[in-house]
Amino acid sequence: MALSTADFDFELPEALIAQAPIRPRDAARMLVVRGGTLEDRGVRDLPSLLQPGDVMVVNDTRVIPARLRARRGEARIEIMLNRAEGDGSWHALIRNARRLRVGDEVAIEGADLTARVLEKFEGGSARLDFGADPARLEAALEQAGELPLPPYIQREAPRGEDRADYQTVFAARPGAVAAPTASLHFTPELLAALDARGVERATVTLHVGAGTFLPVREEDPSRHVMHHEWCELGAEAAATINRARAEGRRVLCCGTTALRLLETAARDVHDRTAPIPVFSGLTNIYILPGFPFRAADMLMTNFHLPRSTLLMLVSAFAGVGTMRRAYAHAVAEGYRFFSYGDSSLLFREEAA
Template identity: 60%
Template sequence: MKTADFDFDLPPDRIAEHPVRPRDAARLLEVGSTLRDFIVRDLPTLVQPGDLMVVNDTRVIPARLDGRRGEVAVEITLHKRLGEREWATFSKPGKRLKPGDTIVIADDFSAEVIAKDGMEVRLRFSAGGAELMEALHRHGRMPLPPYIRRKADEGDNADYQTVFAAREGAVAAPTAGLHFTPELLAALDERGVRRAPVTLHVGAGTFLPVKVDDIADHKMHSEWGEISAETAAAVNETRKAGGRIVSVGTTALRILETAGRPDGTLVPFSGDTDIFITPGYRFRIVDLLWTNFHLPKSTLFMLVCAFAGYDRMRAAYRHAIDTDYRFFSYGDASLLHRTDPT
C-alpha cells in the first residue's frame, strides 16, 4: 500500500491543545460493525467480566532541554537511551552540530556531540544514571508532541502522565492511558475487568512522518520494552478462560504482538522492538484496542487500519471529524474491535 492511502484532511481546530477535565469526560467512539458515540466513563459498559486490560506503565521524563553551543541556541529532545550517559536525540539545529561540539545546558550540566546519523544526534552527557535523571528533572521540560504548538507549562507535568506511570524512561506519553481516573478504574474493577502492566518506553520517533511512497519501504524506529512472566501468565490465563485482551494504547499492543507466538500465547520479553504493523497483519494477542485519534499518514493510523479494517477506520475518522472529536495526544478516545483479514 502507498503512504497516500492513509492521508486525510484534518482541520487544525480538531487538534487538542489541552486535555478535558476530568480526564474521563472525554468523548469515546466505539468502532465495531457500527459506530457508536459514548463518553470515556462509559467504558465499563463496553467490556465484559473476565476481560484483561493491559496498560503501559512507562513514565515520561522531562526529555526536552535548552542549551547553547557557543552563541547558537540548541533544543534537544531525547529519543532513546543508549547507555548510562548516552542518548540518541533529535537536536535543532542539527545541521550546525558536529562531533566534538559541547552543548552547555547549565553551569553544572552539558553534553558532547558524539556522532550524527541523519536526523539523529548522539550525545554524551556530563552526568549519568541517577544523576542524569536528577539533572533532567532540574533543567528539562515535558516533551509535548510537535503538533501541540504551545510550550509545556507546569500543568503538563501531571497532564502528560498516565495514572499507570511507574517506570521512568519514555520521552512521549502512551496517550491512550491519559483518559483513566481512579474513579474509572474503580468502576472497571467492579465490573470484573482485571489489569496487567507492560512497559514500552515510547520514543520521540513515534512522531516521525512516513516519508516513503510505499509503506513497505519505511524503516520503523525501535523502542525498549518488557513483559513480565506474571503479565504473560495473566494474558494466557485470560485467553484460555475465554476472556478478551484489551490493549490500552498502541504502545501496549506493539509490545504484546512482539512477544506473541503464532499459537496465540504470550511469552515474557525484554529488549528492543521495531514491529511495524500494517494492513494484512494477523494479530496474535489483542482483541480490543483503546486508542486516541492519530495523525494522517502516520504509522499509528496504519496500525489502527490493520486492527479494525481500512474501510472501517476511514469511515470512523470521517465521522470523528464531522462530529468534532478532538484529535491526538490530548484528544478523545476510541475503542476498536479487531477485524481479521480475510
C-alpha cells in the same frame, strides 16, 4: 491491492485538534468500532463494554522533561532525548546538529551538566554521553528540561499544568518522550469501576520515542523505516495475559504502545491460546494492513494523525474501510483529535 500513504490521508479541521484535556479525564467521548458498526459512547462506558475476565493491558512509562537547550561556544543546540542506551548514553535528536562533531562537548543551559558527542547519525541524531550517574541526570532534567509536547499542541510558553496533564495515572517508569495517550483518559474512579466489573489489569512498559511524531514521507508505506523503542513484558504481566488466552478470555490493549509491545513479544506465537513469552529489548515493529495479529482482541486508542504509522496500525486492526468510515464520522460529529482528544474502542476485524 497495494495501499499508498495517500490512502491514509484525511481532512481534519484545525479546530478539532485538542489543545488541552477535557476535565475530568474520563468525561471524554469514545467511538466504539465493532464489526463495521459505529456507536457514540463515552470513556465512562468502558466497564459496561467489557466482560468480567477481560484483561486490560496498560503502559506504565513516565514522560521525562526530555527537551534540553545547550551551547557549544556561540552555537545554540537543542537536544531531544529519545532513548536510553544500555551503556548509560542516550540516543537523541539534535536541532542544529551540523554544528556538532564527534568528540564535541556541549553545555546544558540551566544545569551544571555537559554532554559529549559519541556518535553522529544521518537525519540529525546523535549518541550523547552526559558523564553523570542516572540520578544526577534525572535531577538535571527536572531542573532544566522541558516537557516535549507534540508539535500540534501549540503553546506560546510551557504551561505548568501540562506536567500533570501529559502523564497517565499509570506513569511509574521514567523514559518516554511522549505519553501513551490512550491512558490519559483513566481516573481512579474509572479504574475502580473496571475492578468492580471484574476486569483484570496487566502492566507493561514501552518508552515512547520522539519518532512517534515522524510522518510517513514515502508514498509506498512499506518503505518507511520505523524507529526503535525500548519495551518490556515482564513475567507477572505475561502470566496474567497467558491465563486469559488459555481460557478464551479477551485481551484489551490500552494504546498502540501496549499493542506494539504484545505483538512484538508474540511474533513467533501462532496459536492464539499459546503463551506469549516475556520480552525485554528494542522493538521497531511496523503494523500495516494485512498484519497477522496474535495477541490483542481489542484496542483503546485516540484519533491519530493523517498519513501516520498509527493510523495505518488501527486500519490494520479494525479494517481499512471501517476506519475510513470511523474517522469520517469522528470529524463530522466533532470528536476531539490527537493526544488530548477523545478516544475510540476498536474490536479486531476478525474477532468483532
